Structures are given as C-alpha cells and as structure tokens.
Amino acid sequence: MASTESTSTPPPARPLSPHLGIYRLTLTMVMSGAHRITGMGLSVGVLLLAWFLIAASIDATAFSYFSAFIQSFIGRLVLFGFTWSLFHHMLGGVRHFIWDAGYGLEHPEREQLAQATLIGGFALTLIVWAVGYAVR
Amino acid sequence: MANTGKSLRTPLSRVRYLGSARVGAEENWLQHVTSVALIPLTIAFAWLVLTLLHKDYNGVRAELGRPLPAIVLVLFVLVGLYHMQIGLRAIILDYVHGHAREWALMITAFFAAAVGLACVYAVLRIGFV
Numbered sequence: 448m449a450s451t452e453s454t455s456t457p458p459p460a461r462p463l464s465p466h467l468g469i470y471r472l473t474l475t476m477v478m479s480g481a482h483r484i485t486g487m488g489l490s491v492g493v494l495l496l497a498w499f500l501i502a503a504s505i506d507a508t509a510f511s512y513f514s515a516f517i518q519s520f521i522g523r524l525v526l527f528g529f530t531w532s533l534f535h536h537m538l539g540g541v542r543h544f545i546w547d548a549g550y551g552l553e554h555p556e557r558e559q560l561a562q563a564t565l566i567g568g569f570a571l572t573l574i575v576w577a578v579g580y581a582v583r
Numbered sequence: 584m585a586n587t588g589k590s591l592r593t594p595l596s597r598v599r600y601l602g603s604a605r606v607g608a609e610e611n612w613l614q615h616v617t618s619v620a621l622i623p624l625t626i627a628f629a630w631l632v633l634t635l636l637h638k639d640y641n642g643v644r645a646e647l648g649r650p651l652p653a654i655v656l657v658l659f660v661l662v663g664l665y666h667m668q669i670g671l672r673a674i675i676l677d678y679v680h681g682h683a684r685e686w687a688l689m690i691t692a693f694f695a696a697a698v699g700l701a702c703v704y705a706v707l708r709i710g711f712v
Contacts (some may be wrong), residue, residue, distance in 0.1 A: 469631075469684065483674055486667070486671075486674075487671070487674065489663075489667070490670075490671060490694075493663065493664065493667070493698055494698065496660070497698050497701050497705075498701050500656070500701075500702050500705035500706060500709075501701060501702075501705045502607075503640070503644055503647060503705065503709055504704075504705035504706075504712075507640045510640045510643070511640070521684040524650050530629075532591075533625060533629070537621070537622060537625050540621075540622070541622070543618075544615075544618070544619075547615075570652050573709045574628055575633065578633055579633055579636050582633065582636075582637070583636050
C-alpha cells in the first residue's frame with residue numbers, strides 16, 4: 448500500500464470547531480469516555496477468559512497457575528475491574544438504546560440516565576461479588 | 584470500488600478513510616445487533632462464572648463439558664470479539680493516524696481471530712477430549 452499520509456506536503460491547517468478543552472466537564476462527557484475506556488479494558492480482559500479456558504483444556508498443573516493468579520490480591524483486583532467494566536459497559540449500551548428510541552436526551556433525563564448507569568454498574572458488580580463470596 | 588463511476592470522490596480519498604466510506608450504517612447496525620445479543624449472553628456468562636467460582640479443576644471441566652455452558656461460552660466469546668472489533672476500529676479511526684492506523688487495525692483483527700480461535704478450541708477440547 449502506498450503512503451497514506453504524505454510527509455513531503457504537510458496538510459493545510461483547517462479551522463477546528465471548539466473541542467473538549469474549552470467545555471466544562473460534565474457527567475455525560477465522562478460517561479462517554481468511560482464507555483470507550485471500559486470497552487478497551489474488556490478487550491484486554493478477554494485474555495483472562497482465554498487463559499482460563501486454555502488452562503482448563505490443558506491439565507491440572509496449567510489450571511493451578513491460573514487458579515493461583517485469580518485467587519491472589521492482584522488477580523481479584525483485575526477480576527473486580529473486569530466485572531465492573533462488563534456491567535458498566537453493558538448498562539452504557541442500554542443507555543444508548545434508550546437514546547436511539549428517542550428518549551432521555553433532554554436536560555434532566557440525560558443526567559439522571561448517566562447517574563443511573565454509573566450507580567447501576569457498581570450495584571451489579573457488588574451484587575455479583577457478594578453472591579460469589581456468599582455461595583460456597 | 585463498486586460505485587466509483589457514480590461518485591466524484593477519488594479512490595485515494597477512500598483509501599485514506601476521509602469522508603464517508605458508505606459502510607457506516609452497516610457497521611452501526613452490526614454493533615447494535617451484537618449489543619442486543621450480548622445483554623443476555625453477559626448475564627448468562629456472569630451466572631456461569633458464579634457457578635464455577637468455587638470448583639476445582641475436575642469440577643470446572645465437568646461443568647464446561649456440559650452443552651449449555653459450552654454453547655454460552657462460545658457465543659459470548661465470538662459475539663463479544665466481533666463487537667470488540669467494531670468498537671476498537673471506531674476508536675482507532677478516531678485517534679490513530681498514518682501507518683500506525685493500518686497496523687492498529689491489523690493487530691485488532693489478528694487479536695480477535697487468535698483469541699476467538701483459541702477460546703473455541705479450548706471449549707471444544709474440554710467437551711470432546
């Protein structure tokens with residue numbers, strides 16, 4: 448493939464619309480970023496699931512390495528982050544569906560929706576972890 | 584290029600990802616379809632992980648060897664990775680430029696293919712070997 452962006456002729460300076468830097472930070476802006484960041488986090492986190500499945504398919508020794516990691520403090524921290532990212536991103540998707548249906552775009556509703564997503568993500572995470580520790 | 588004859592845009596502008604590529608609606612639709620599928624799959628996956636949590640190696644293998652957990656896992660991984668690839672592509676096209684963009688898009692595709700194949704192979708091996 449030929450060079451997609453020629454280095455010999457710099458692109459002409461184009462006028463830019465006001466971007467993130469000049470606006471007051473709002474919850475909906477943070478949540479937009481959080482949706483992408485949790486998505487990227489889950490992309491890395493899927494390696495944990497792959498490790499688990501591959502280890503379980505090899506033998507008991509391979510599984511014991513995964514088992515030791517996931518039971519360690521760091522392992523639990525990573526798994527907690529993965530759980531929260533999963534539920535936060537899922538509820539963020541539901542929020543986008545509500546917007547696509549034409550609801551929740553106006554002033555008080557969009558902030559309430561952002562708050563509900565944020566609280567809901569942590570609530571689902573804590574419920575799942577509570578069940579995980581309770582059921583033995 | 585299928586509709587080059589009708590368009591005033593040069594093929595080079597398409598190669599550079601400038602302006603509309605005329606595939607945005609299809610990509611957006613696929614992102615929505617995978618999103619809808621992933622809601623029940625995520626809940627089923629979380630449920631499955633909770634049932635596996637306190638099992639040892641043999642218990643985990645016995646559980647993953649059953650058809651329903653295996654099907655849930657394969658669907659979750661494949662639909663999730665497809666959804667991931669569309670999302671990462673959107674992020675890459677927003678923030679990565681030049682040749683780094685091409686590498687980032689290729690690495691994303693290779694990552695999705697490799698992780699997907701590895702996970703499906705592992706689940707099938709647990710079930711059938």
